[in-house]
Amino acid sequence: MTETSPENDGSGATGTAAQANTPALEMEGVRKVYEVADEEVVALDHAELIVGSNEIIALVGPSGSGKTTLCSIAGGILSPTEGKVIVGGNDISGYSAKQLTEFRRDSVGFVFQTVNLIPFLTARENLLVVDEISGRDRKRANKRADQLLEELGLADRAGNLPSQLSGGQKQRVAIGRSLMNEPSLVLFDEPTSALDTKLGDQMVELIREEMKSRGTAAIIVTHDERITGYADRTVHITDGRLEA
Amino acid sequence: MFLALREMRRAKVRFGLLISAIGLLVLLILAQQALQNGLITSFIGAIERQSAPVLVYSVDGQRTFQGSIITPPLEKKILSTEGIGKSGRIGQGTFSVRLNDATDDSDAAIIGYTDPAVGAPDQLTSGWLPNGPGEGVGSDTDFSIGDRVKILGPGGPGQQTETIEVVGLADDAQLQVTPTLFVEWPDYLASVKSNNPDAGAVLPSAIGVAPVAGLDAATLAERINDSSPEADALPKQEAADQTPGVAEVKQSFQVIFLLFGLVVPLVTGLFFLIITLQKSASLILLRAIGASTGLLVRSLLFQVLLVIGGGLAIGIAFYTPLSQAQVGDIKLSFDVQAVITWSVILLVLGMLSALVAARRVLAVDPIEATTGEGGR
Ligand SMILES: Nc1ncnc2c1ncn2[C@@H]1O[C@H](COP(=O)(O)OP(=O)(O)OP(=O)(O)O)[C@@H](O)[C@H]1O
Ligand SMILES: [Mg+2]
Numbered sequence: 001m002t003e004t005s006p007e008n009d010g011s012g013a014t015g016t017a018a019q020a021n022t023p024a025l026e027m028e029g030v031r032k033v034y035e036v037a038d039e040e041v042v043a044l045d046h047a048e049l050i051v052g053s054n055e056i057i058a059l060v061g062p063s064g065s066g067k068t069t070l071c072s073i074a075g076g077i078l079s080p081t082e083g084k085v086i087v088g089g090n091d092i093s094g095y096s097a098k099q100l101t102e103f104r105r106d107s108v109g110f111v112f113q114t115v116n117l118i119p120f121l122t123a124r125e126n127l128l129v130v131d132e133i134s135g136r137d138r139k140r141a142n143k144r145a146d147q148l149l150e151e152l153g154l155a156d157r158a159g160n161l162p163s164q165l166s167g168g169q170k171q172r173v174a175i176g177r178s179l180m181n182e183p184s185l186v187l188f189d190e191p192t193s194a195l196d197t198k199l200g201d202q203m204v205e206l207i208r209e210e211m212k213s214r215g216t217a218a219i220i221v222t223h224d225e226r227i228t229g230y231a232d233r234t235v236h237i238t239d240g241r242l243e244a
Numbered sequence: 245m246f247l248a249l250r251e252m253r254r255a256k257v258r259f260g261l262l263i264s265a266i267g268l269l270v271l272l273i274l275a276q277q278a279l280q281n282g283l284i285t286s287f288i289g290a291i292e293r294q295s296a297p298v299l300v301y302s303v304d305g306q307r308t309f310q311g312s313i314i315t316p317p318l319e320k321k322i323l324s325t326e327g328i329g330k331s332g333r334i335g336q337g338t339f340s341v342r343l344n345d346a347t348d349d350s351d352a353a354i355i356g357y358t359d360p361a362v363g364a365p366d367q368l369t370s371g372w373l374p375n376g377p378g379e380g381v382g383s384d385t386d387f388s389i390g391d392r393v394k395i396l397g398p399g400g401p402g403q404q405t406e407t408i409e410v411v412g413l414a415d416d417a418q419l420q421v422t423p424t425l426f427v428e429w430p431d432y433l434a435s436v437k438s439n440n441p442d443a444g445a446v447l448p449s450a451i452g453v454a455p456v457a458g459l460d461a462a463t464l465a466e467r468i469n470d471s472s473p474e475a476d477a478l479p480k481q482e483a484a485d486q487t488p489g490v491a492e493v494k495q496s497f498q499v500i501f502l503l504f505g506l507v508v509p510l511v512t513g514l515f516f517l518i519i520t521l522q523k524s525a526s527l528i529l530l531r532a533i534g535a536s537t538g539l540l541v542r543s544l545l546f547q548v549l550l551v552i553g554g555g556l557a558i559g560i561a562f563y564t565p566l567s568q569a570q571v572g573d574i575k576l577s578f579d580v581q582a583v584i585t586w587s588v589i590l591l592v593l594g595m596l597s598a599l600v601a602a603r604r605v606l607a608v609d610p611i612e613a614t615t616g617e618g619g620r
Contacts, residue, residue, distance in 0.1 A: 072614045077532055098536070104610075105534020112613050118526045120254040125246075132246045133535040161254070177533070189614065 022089040024185040024217030025051040030083030043069040045240040054215040058231035066240040067221045071187040076100040088184045109178030109186035116174035117162040124158040130180035148176040188220045204230045248543040263554040270559025277582040280497040282574040290419035291484040296362035296452025297461040300477040309336035309449040321472040329456040332359030333448035340396040353424040356432020362452035371412030381412035386423030395438040405438035513597030520601040532613035552594040
C-alpha cells in the first residue's frame with residue numbers, strides 16, 4: 001500500500017483492476033484552520049494518511065482532537081485550508097461545491113456521529129433515498145436495498161420508521177444507507193458511541209464483515225481502544241496531529 | 245419527487261389540514277367572486293343584454309335610465325350625428341305589477357324600445373321577441389313563458405290596465421335587481437299611461453344607437469358627445485360599468501379579494517417555512533449524503549404545487565354546485581374566467597411565498613451533519 005501514483009487521469013473510479021491498487025484515500029499535508037472571532041483553531045495539522053483500497057483504519061483520539069474534521073475533509077463535506085486530498089485516485093481538494101456534492105453522492109459513504117436517518121422515511125426508504133437523489137435505476141436500487149437490509153438483519157424491519165427502531169437497528173440502517181451508492185470509502189464517525197459495549201462490539205464486527213466482503217475501505221472513528229481490534233491498522237490523533 | 249410525496253404521506257394530517265384550509269379560502273374567493281358578478285349582473289344586466297352598442301343619456305341623467313330624459317331637441321341633435329346606422333328610443337320605468345293570479349303586488353322594471361336592433365335583448369334563452377301588442381321578454385330568473393304581468397294603476401285592481409304576456413326569456417337581464425320586461429314602445433307607453441293616466445307626453449329615457457358599418461361604437465359615442473353638450477353617449481359596456489354604484493361594489497369586493505389573495509400565500513409561505521425549519525436535520529443529512537440544493541428546492545416547490553393544486557381542486561369542487569344557486573334575487577353562475585384567473589394567481593403567489601422556505605433550503609450547510617447541529 002505504498003504506491004504513489006495518485007494522478008491517474010481521474011479514470012480510477014471505473015477500472016476495478018486500477019482501483020485495487022489505487023489507495024482509497026490519500027491525504028498530503030492537509031491542514032484545517034477554523035477562524036473563530038479572530039482566533040485560529042487548528043483542527044488538523046500536516047495530516048499525512050494513506051488508506052489502502054480495502055483497508056479498515058481505526059482513528060482514535062480524545063474529544064476535540066480533529067477526528068470529525070478529518071472525516072469531513074476525506075468525505076468532501078469540508079474543504080481543507082491547505083493540502084491535497086485524493087479519494088479513489090481523484091484529487092478533490094480543488095473541487096467546487098457542486099462537484100463535492102456529486103462526489104459525496106457517488107463516491108463515499110457516511111455514518112455520522114448523530115443524525116443519520118430521515119424520520120419520515122422507513123428503514124428501506126432511508127436506503128433508497130440514496131439512489132433517489134442520484135436518479136439511478138430504481139429496480140437495481142430496490143434489489144440492493146433489500147439485500148443490504150437482509151445482510152444487516154433488518155429484513156423484518158424494512159417498513160419501520162426510525163422512531164420504531166432501536167438504537168442499534170437505527171445504526172444498522174445507517175450502515176446500509178452508507179453502502180447504497182457502492183462507495184470505495186466509508187467514513188464511520190463514532191458508530192458505537194450511542195450503543196452499549198456488547199452492541200458496540202457487534203456493530204463494529206458487522207462493519208468489518210460488510211467492508212471485507214465488498215473490499216471497501218473504511219475509517220472508523222472512536223475513542224474506544226477496544227474497537228481497534230477490528231481494524232487493520234490504528235491511527236492516533238491528538239490536537240490535530242496524526243501518529244501511526 | 246419520492247421525498248416530497250413520502251413526506252406528505254407520513255404527515256397526512258398536517259398537509260391535509262393545509263390543503264383543506266386553502267380549499268376553503270379558494271371556495272370563499274370564488275363564492276365572493278360569484279356574488280360580486282351576480283350582484284353586478286342583476287344590477288345592470290339589462291344594460292349589457294340590450295342590443296344597442298351605444299347608449300345616449302342626457303348629461304344630467306347620471307347615466308341611469310331612471311334619471312335620464314331625452315327631450316325632443318336633444319333627440320334631434322343626437323340623431324343628426326354623422327355615423328349613426330340605426331337608432332331607437334329606449335324608455336324605462338318601474339311599476340307595481342301583479343303576476344298571473346297572484347294576490348299581492350310586486351315590482352317590475354319595463355324597458356320599451358322602438359327598434360329591436362337597438363334596445364331589445366340581444367339574445368334569448370327561450371321563446372321569441374314580441375311581435376304584437378301586449379307581448380314582452382322577461383328576465384329568466386323571474387318569469388316563465390306564458391306569464392301574464394298586469395300593470396297596476398291608481399284605480400285599484402278593478403281598473404282596466406295594460407297586461408303583458410311573456411313570450412320570451414333572456415338571462416342576465418335584470419335591472420336594479422328587479423324583475424325586468426322588454427316590450428315594444430307602444431306597450432311601454434301603455435304601461436306608463438296605466439300607471440299614471442294623467443301623464444303627458446312620454447319621453448324616452450335614452451337613445452340606443454348603432455354605428456354605420458366600419459365605425460366603432462367608441463368613436464360614434466365620442467362624436468355624439470361632441471355634437472351636443474347635453475348628450476352623454478357611452479358604449480354599452482362602459483354604460484354598464486359606469487352605472488352609479490357598480491364601481492363602489494367592485495371596489496369593496498376588491499378589498500376582500502386583496503385580503504384573500506394575501507392570506508393564501510401567507511398561510512402557505514408560513515407553513516412551508518415552519519416545516520422546512522422542523523426538518524432541517526433531514527435537509528442537512530440529505531445535503532451531506534450528496535443531494536443537490538436544486539433537488540431539495542424542486543421537491544419543496546413540488547409540494548407547494550400539490551398543496552395549492554389540491555386546495556384549488558377542493559375549492560372548485562365545492563364552488564361548482566354553489567355557483568348554480570340563487571341568493572335572494574341574485575343568480576350566481578360558474579365563472580370559468582374567475583376560476584382560471586384565481587388558479588393562476590394563487591399558484592404564482594404560492595410559489596413566490598415558498599421562496600422564503602426555499603432560501604432556508606439553499607442555506608443548509610452539510611457540515612452540520614458532522615457536528616450534530618442538525619440533531620437539535
Ligand atoms: N465549525 C467549527 N468552527 C470552529 N472550530 C471548530 C469547528 N468544528 C470543529 N472545530 C474545532 O476543531 C477541533 C476539532 O474538532 P472535531 O469535531 O474534529 O473533533 P473530534 O475529534 O471529532 O471530537 P469529538 O470526539 O468530541 O467528536 C475542535 O477543537 C473543535 O472545537
Ligand atoms: Mg467528532
